[in-house]
Amino acid sequence: MTDADAAAPPHLLLGSCDYPEHVPQDRWTRYAEQQRSAGLHFVRIAEFAWSRLEPEPGRYDWAWLDHAIEAYHGAGLKVVLCTLTATPPAWLIRAHPEVLPYDEQGRVREFGSRRHYDFASPVYREHSRRVTLAMALRYGRHPAVVGWQTDNEFGCHATSRSYGGASAAAFPEWLRQRYTVVERLNEAWGNVFWSMEYVSFDQIRPPILTVTELNPSHVLDYARHCSSLIADFQREQVEILREMSPGRFITHNFMIFESGFDHYEVARGLDFASWDNYPLGMLEHFAPPGAGDDVKTRYARTGHPDLIALNHDIYRSLASGGAGLGREGRGTPPGMWVMEQQCGQVNWAPYNPLPADGAVALWTAQAWAHGADVVSYFRWRAATMAQEVMHSGLLRHDETEDRGLAEVRALDQSQFPAGDVPARVALLHDYESLWLYDQQPHAAGMTYWAQVVAYYGALRSLGVDVDIVHADADVSAYAVVVAPAITLMSPERAERWTRAVQGGVKLVSGPRTAFRMPGGQTWAAGQPGPLSDLLGVKLLQFDSLRPTLTQDVSGPGGAFQAQTWAESYRLEGAQATYTYAGGPLDGHAAVAAHGNATVIGAHSPDLLRAVLSDVLAGAGVEVTHLPEGVRISRRAGRTLVQNWTTERVTWQDHTLEPVSFEVLAHA
Amino acid sequence: MTDADAAAPPHLLLGSCDYPEHVPQDRWTRYAEQQRSAGLHFVRIAEFAWSRLEPEPGRYDWAWLDHAIEAYHGAGLKVVLCTLTATPPAWLIRAHPEVLPYDEQGRVREFGSRRHYDFASPVYREHSRRVTLAMALRYGRHPAVVGWQTDNEFGCHATSRSYGGASAAAFPEWLRQRYTVVERLNEAWGNVFWSMEYVSFDQIRPPILTVTELNPSHVLDYARHCSSLIADFQREQVEILREMSPGRFITHNFMIFESGFDHYEVARGLDFASWDNYPLGMLEHFAPPGAGDDVKTRYARTGHPDLIALNHDIYRSLASGGAGLGREGRGTPPGMWVMEQQCGQVNWAPYNPLPADGAVALWTAQAWAHGADVVSYFRWRAATMAQEVMHSGLLRHDETEDRGLAEVRALDQSQFPAGDVPARVALLHDYESLWLYDQQPHAAGMTYWAQVVAYYGALRSLGVDVDIVHADADVSAYAVVVAPAITLMSPERAERWTRAVQGGVKLVSGPRTAFRMPGGQTWAAGQPGPLSDLLGVKLLQFDSLRPTLTQDVSGPGGAFQAQTWAESYRLEGAQATYTYAGGPLDGHAAVAAHGNATVIGAHSPDLLRAVLSDVLAGAGVEVTHLPEGVRISRRAGRTLVQNWTTERVTWQDHTLEPVSFEVLAHA
């Protein structure tokens, strides 16, 4: 970042992830200068460098990293450093094998890749603090260092939970803290059900290897426990960094659709959230049920716009309003970062196609429009070794410039000004609901994310900007609030929602909303429990539909076919706006409206769109019906029009080339 | 049951499964009265209540169950009590972890769901006797208690066999009892084959984790051993109950298509068999290979009539003629019970649709027509906790009456009189054959149950009533005996069949009949070994057909295409009635008749129907060609006509509404 930049109106900045330890030292200055001249301002380094920085217990080798940081600094790059804990070195693991985590089969997960540690391990906690302190002492006040990334991609490769060892050992005490006496746990879990009652907390183990299905309450509490371990683990690092590296931001690079921990809990204490955006791998590997072969083919070289956008919106909203340093001061943007941005083929999906021409630029523009202040490409140069030899970078193995770099270089960053995303719609999100939802799907494919994606996709196809906020957030300022899958309901949450709706917010909730008590049981007085008054209905039936079965629904917006799921309601104040026809639900209410609150019991993307369109219009939110593959997103008073198709598209008066975008200077 | 009932001609009675320990005490009397007023006579309780009845080692808490039983008694309900052993409580497991069973991967199966015990565990045996005695002493002579269910669903969740621990430790001694000297075992198992000969019994372990496929004889004997452990385990309970609870019946609720143990062995000593009938889960989850997506869709809301009927016929015949108490005396019917009858959606299949309107009534009527004297719905009220929150009951979570209860209430029970099923056809069944058959299927999908279902379905489509009897049963009184898959043949069995056929019984056997000796080897003199004379053939070739291959067959009934399997015969007395055309079997006999005996070597449902139709006609058994989805079943001089389709159907002079039945007052 030049001084000129600092003076200019703030706009999107770029960076890359680099690994000086992977290349000869004679490359460091050259790479840094190339990065800067390509328009990059940031570089993230060192998340896997432990074995190089501490090659033997207690013997640090800082020299090389000193030089590398100097090289970036000399070229005018700002450095994001990482705590080293994602990859404990062999000497630590062989000395303390109890650091290793356990998988869901009860097996020790071995050294030899990454993330091989148990968050609860006291030994590892000590090493984590020690090595974080060492890093912070060495580099915490270095002028090039603007911020920190904790660890790397918590939860990746199903590492949120260790099912043995230290995490298992800590579970009874965590339960004791939560329930005080075991009778309350037995009650909350419904352990009487299959004679599963415990006499003491010490009898309780991780929820694995049971003869048949697990008690979902058991699973839920283990998920909560493990989530809190991650939060604790990170908090220890954050405290050290805050003290030893003043004025620098702290973030973490979260994962696509990662579900293993409560991101709201773990994001607490960070300045802002980052995430790692791999659109093509996401579509092949992480897409929720429902993305069929046709969708995967259509978007094979661009990724699906709504899947990407949903993750942007989650992470933009996750730690917003935190103690970010702001663009002033140390040149650090306040907002969400894409810490790793795909810029060529990845290597970890079943198929790893090349991005379309224009895709890297489109991803960058979309990231901006959804709130990113920095997009940092992964990685500067493609790795020539080990697990990621087939993964691309901005430079090829042979150090020539890859296709992505040409697109990055051609970007006019100034067209992406900083500013707010003017969302008037909030989609409610809650990891505890996710855990419960997916424990007992009842219909294969009926998952939390599938529901969220269906509602979110419907909103985006209507041209609406969306914040993703916690189910307990204050939503009184939104026009419309959508709750696709908030299945866990506390009386407090119900009261908060009720107040918001009474205050004029329009609420649309999906199937199974409020189906569960916070412990995982359902309401003895029927669902939706404490939300019954607000929604004006009681749950009557729920029907789980195999792919070859559908259920007809019709109403003012037309006739639709529910797939996968159909639930019906007894009206207690609400009015049926859509009704089932035929089958066991014939004549039952499928959608019911009760003042500002609407509940949708049937799963049908087209029905969703019809209902949401009406509600949005009623709330005065502008609706724009977009064709397949065209999306609009607004930020800072501008509108980004995106063409995600491989055809030229004319939309309104704009003509967009295949895989391209246009920034309109009005929202 | 009112006195009026007791005096009335005996007919089908109803009940439900209830869980007083799952609801507040203030519900008990109300529920009991609701049950009685809905026309229910029985209630089954307490199979998962151990942790409530013995919350700590040796400290019993009987009070709550005393009250609950009084509540049922007060409402005039008869109580079926369970032994508690399906769910040992946490205190027992943590004190004696060696009670836990091992899975086929050699892993301990953990506490936290149910059925987590090894049948051979000496510690568990002791606790089983102790707690059964305690229950029997407390309630064995209570006037409301009419009978006992042992444990719950033996074998469910693959629990018939523990592959380590006590079951493994007991295996050598079981083998020593069977073979006396290890040389006889080596001979019977053919251990010379791959140098697998043992020098002592102690060297022998459960058949798991071998480098490649297992010796089927090894598998067979481990299955026999584990089956005998279940029988022993139950026998200990039965002995205590017989002594301490005189005049009460003892039964067990067996499982859909459960294959892990010899049901004939385990049923010995029971008064009658019960089973748990979940038609929709059965179709999605337990259906043998061959039920394609079209079948699963057509019957998604009713279940498949023949799959259900087959299970009824198995369990009706399983312990018939036992020491049932009879309707007189304590009001207990003599016959088979459906101990758990689906009455709404289940929760354990990939998809769990709602039953069609009328399905609960149809299932109840069908159960009666196939010999059930009691149908007991699972469960009274839907569970609000733990693993089965998504499962239905007769009452919803909110205690309103669910759809099933309306159908139950509307049933006229008197139209279902007690009496015999007039079957003139016996289908032979044998768990040892099942184990062998499925060890070496040779063609994917060529399973024991797939064969049985094919033959049984053909018979039912011909309107014929069927008994399912053990392959060693006396079948001399039947007109036709069908042996779809009796692959294990002892000389004694062959002699018994031969005598029956010589006595005029017509025999139809399927492929691989008598392929194996009792030890699992095949006959050195060729198949079908000691049955060769009776069938007048020797096996020539067998062909395993991938789904894209078929084999033409033709004969007097027309031309057919064999799928999956085709075997051919050298005629040694028999005559070929159907012959293969084309391919490696060109010109070989596909079906051969030898006096009263017919063998069918080709797998083709249409061919089966053609051959069986001829044989039945020849035996003077009335054949009624029924359209798809229409079935008839006879009992007590009446005929139940069933429409399993969702269309109105006219059959002969009867018009049946979708998913409905009619009871004709003539057989």
Next chain:
Amino acid sequence: MTDADAAAPPHLLLGSCDYPEHVPQDRWTRYAEQQRSAGLHFVRIAEFAWSRLEPEPGRYDWAWLDHAIEAYHGAGLKVVLCTLTATPPAWLIRAHPEVLPYDEQGRVREFGSRRHYDFASPVYREHSRRVTLAMALRYGRHPAVVGWQTDNEFGCHATSRSYGGASAAAFPEWLRQRYTVVERLNEAWGNVFWSMEYVSFDQIRPPILTVTELNPSHVLDYARHCSSLIADFQREQVEILREMSPGRFITHNFMIFESGFDHYEVARGLDFASWDNYPLGMLEHFAPPGAGDDVKTRYARTGHPDLIALNHDIYRSLASGGAGLGREGRGTPPGMWVMEQQCGQVNWAPYNPLPADGAVALWTAQAWAHGADVVSYFRWRAATMAQEVMHSGLLRHDETEDRGLAEVRALDQSQFPAGDVPARVALLHDYESLWLYDQQPHAAGMTYWAQVVAYYGALRSLGVDVDIVHADADVSAYAVVVAPAITLMSPERAERWTRAVQGGVKLVSGPRTAFRMPGGQTWAAGQPGPLSDLLGVKLLQFDSLRPTLTQDVSGPGGAFQAQTWAESYRLEGAQATYTYAGGPLDGHAAVAAHGNATVIGAHSPDLLRAVLSDVLAGAGVEVTHLPEGVRISRRAGRTLVQNWTTERVTWQDHTLEPVSFEVLAHA
């Protein structure tokens, strides 16, 4: 073999695998005479006879085998004996459980089938030498014994590698031998990548159970280590046999597409290679990705000609030129044997159809034409016991002659003279490349064997004879050399190829050729590393195509569609002969020619055929465009024309019946 035979011009001879220990002694002489009268000359015995030969530790029982060998000898059969080590008996395993191997899940693989040993076990090594010595002493100079088979089917059932126990324990020392200091290992493996650097060799374990994907270099070296263990294991046996059984050949029966060890390393020291040819099981079970349902159906009863031929060509070339004894002397042919030849249905694939009429004869003829000097059918009589009851033999269970025997009996062996396969094309093969290729396929289905089969099949469809030779072999005498998947490239290998091409050999290489350094990393200067000059290209992009995506390619031979894989090149001296159109590779070179060297970057069987056809013509190799299912193979001045279809086929002036062959007396 009669004296007449010995005098006759050498031609293909036949044999069978027999198991005297499986049948009563009264059969031995009868079987031997039947074998001889059916035209068989050889019999292989005793590979699973350990428990019969040494029923207790140290107590040998030779008597029965003495008698059996005498019976064969008496009938004029030559005996191939086996070392006994494929099946250690129970007494050995129970006394030394540490002999058992570990699977990829870290579990002990149990006794009860076969191949249950760890090649590195010092205890087992000792027993292996002891029992081999005992056998050699007893029978090594017996006049009937002409040769030895070591063990049986190394690697079968994924037994090449034990992932624990002795193999794991020996790994650090193997690494120390290879790298001397651990820094060199860290460098070669690229362990810096994820902080995976080791401080000492002792810290290194087998590559299993890591949190996420393995370092391919770690996998590669473990594969090398385990391969060397197999070679060592066998070498110990070979040394004993050479000393104690002079003048006898030593071979091993390798497996279809076995990939677990370096066959070139293990074949060293053998006189020739044998293999076990099961064409139908091969197609159902071992076929590389790409053999769709249509292919599996079309060739269900014959197997796929090219898959079989490829294995023949691999094993013919594997140890050719070794110290074979020649047909003179002890009547032993010099060449490759088919040690086990399918002659009826097998029992180990998902479907196990009967061979077509004529298939056994066709397989035998094809084996000859691809270099086999002996074809030995598996097995003489079908087993009546244990794991292979459903497997066929030349005799049925009932000792009648099965269909295969009729075909064998009818063969005129003299039409198959000994002699050379006149291949002018070499296909390069390398197990290290295989291991690397399949570690990181990047596109599901992009495997080493799929690539090899595609190129090999194209060659065979062009009527060309092929040698399969090691990637480091001297290929200067060939006209054309094809390298479908040699992804590992050392500078020495590159130099050898370059010299050959400079010497006039034409080279065609496939995608990913030379992508990797010998340690598993890729070239920092870009691919194809040291082959860049020779090929005149640098790798530009590689694209991984899901099955629903294709990439257009066109050039002089027409327009094609790449599937699964498409890579493009920057031209540095070469000329683009085929170019991509559309998509991210638009306009890039897909096929590039540089003098005698051609590289093909796109995966398309039709494109391969077009390019190869041109190159072959340019090299003066005669090309014959063959229709589907028709193949020609040449040997000893004759041409075998084969019809693998079930239709009559006219090709040139020859009319072939379904599944048949013709031997033309000119090449």
